[in-house]
Amino acid sequence: MSPMLTLPAPAKLNLFLHITGRRDDGYHTLQTLFQFLDFGDSLSFQLDSGTGVRLSPDLPGFDPAENLVVKAANKLRSYIGSPPTGVTIHLDKRIPMGGGLGGGSSDAATTLLALNRLWGLDLHTDELASVGLELGADVPVFVRGHAAWAEGIGEQITPASPVEDWYLVLIPPCTVNTAQIFRHERLTRNSKPIRIAPAFDGNHSDYRNDCEALVCELYPAVEQALQWLRSECGNARLTGTGACIFSRFPTESGALAVLRNRPSGIKGFVAKGLNSSPLHNRLTELL
Numbered sequence: 001m002s003p004m005l006t007l008p009a010p011a012k013l014n015l016f017l018h019i020t021g022r023r024d025d026g027y028h029t030l031q032t033l034f035q036f037l038d039f040g041d042s043l044s045f046q047l048d049s050g051t052g053v054r055l056s057p058d059l060p061g062f063d064p065a066e067n068l069v070v071k072a073a074n075k076l077r078s079y080i081g082s083p084p085t086g087v088t089i090h091l092d093k094r095i096p097m098g099g100g101l102g103g104g105s106s107d108a109a110t111t112l113l114a115l116n117r118l119w120g121l122d123l124h125t126d127e128l129a130s131v132g133l134e135l136g137a138d139v140p141v142f143v144r145g146h147a148a149w150a151e152g153i154g155e156q157i158t159p160a161s162p163v164e165d166w167y168l169v170l171i172p173p174c175t176v177n178t179a180q181i182f183r184h185e186r187l188t189r190n191s192k193p194i195r196i197a198p199a200f201d202g203n204h205s206d207y208r209n210d211c212e213a214l215v216c217e218l219y220p221a222v223e224q225a226l227q228w229l230r231s232e233c234g235n236a237r238l239t240g241t242g243a244c245i246f247s248r249f250p251t252e253s254g255a256l257a258v259l260r261n262r263p264s265g266i267k268g269f270v271a272k273g274l275n276s277s278p279l280h281n282r283l284t285e286l287l
């Protein structure tokens with residue numbers, strides 16, 4: 001048996017998200033600032049003598065073939081032509097699905113980097129990012145592993161260093177379908193492009209999430225949670241297309257105090273913002 005490699009797949013926040021247009025292929029141009037969280041999934045990889053990709057456990061109500069972990073492994077197998085071995089993958093899922101925290105995209109990126117290492121492929125990060133982009137707009141930022149400004153459809157990435165504050169993340173009891181939000185006629189798509197400033201961290205009322213108004217209209221649970229969080233601490237924002245919302249704090253204890261006070265029926269957690277991905281830190285330690 002080959003040794004098992006266990007790696008993190010961190011969640012992300014969109015500290016803001018402006019939608020600046022829509023391309024002919026339906027994808028939207030946007031400007032966003034990504035930061036990782038010290039909270040996420042964990043994946044274990046073990047090479048085996050077979051040829052296929054096996055994933056456990058099954059996610060309830062979800063077709064395993066549609067899991068981005070399996071899709072990422074298969075995409076890499078076809079990219080390199082002849083996979084050297086089979087692989088068995090265990091996914092410890094903690095990031096809520098459909099929450100705007102990028103869990104599926106992060107799982108896919110961790111899979112690409114793990115198999116690049118285990119199969120001894122030595123593919124460059126640029127190559128892995130372009131393989132990842134075919135799986136989802138958010139995958140490249142997880143492959144590159146640094147907090148970043150993203151433009152284009154999310155694939156044009158510039159490293160950024162926002163303040164590594166603490167975040168309270170609330171998980172309203174609903175899941176939001178990203179494609180439904182992007183295709184909705186009432187989504188606003190006309191934010192004026194802003195200039196990237198290296199020191200900027202999105203912590204300003206001029207910056208917002210353009211999906212927020214529509215998501216609140218379609219998902220009252222998100223609107224209620226946002227209203228509550230704003231009444232408690234002023235700042236609160238949607239991440240991605242939701243459903244999760246977050247608020248930033250200079251200290252962990254400040255965030256935990258608000259978490260303890262949350263309305264019943266809403267889950268949540270407190271995590272630190274990270275500009276360097278724990279996945280990349282772990283891979284460097286293992287070198």
Ligand SMILES: C[C@](O)(CO)[C@H](O)COP(=O)(O)OP(=O)(O)OC[C@H]1O[C@@H](n2ccc(N)nc2=O)[C@H](O)[C@@H]1O
Nearest residue numbers: 014026027028105136137138153154178179182240241
């Ligand atoms: C909103 C963000 O979460 C911001 O981080 C991402 O841009 C969404 O990334 P994602 O979940 O990886 O999304 P994808 O799986 O690539 O796309 C899901 C669906 O969202 C729409 N979509 C996504 C990204 C984008 N820039 N424009 C779009 O219109 C497309 O209809 C697509 O079919």
Ligand SMILES: Nc1ncnc2c1ncn2[C@@H]1O[C@H](COP(=O)(O)OP(=O)(O)OP(=O)(O)O)[C@@H](O)[C@H]1O
Nearest residue numbers: 067068097098099100101102103104105107240241
């Ligand atoms: N391993 C996985 N973990 C989570 N979702 C997955 C996974 N594999 C496939 N998916 C599918 O991908 C969709 C998007 O997953 P992901 O967690 O990346 O997005 P999200 O949390 O909605 O964030 P965003 O709004 O930023 O796209 C899920 O709703 C689910 O249908």
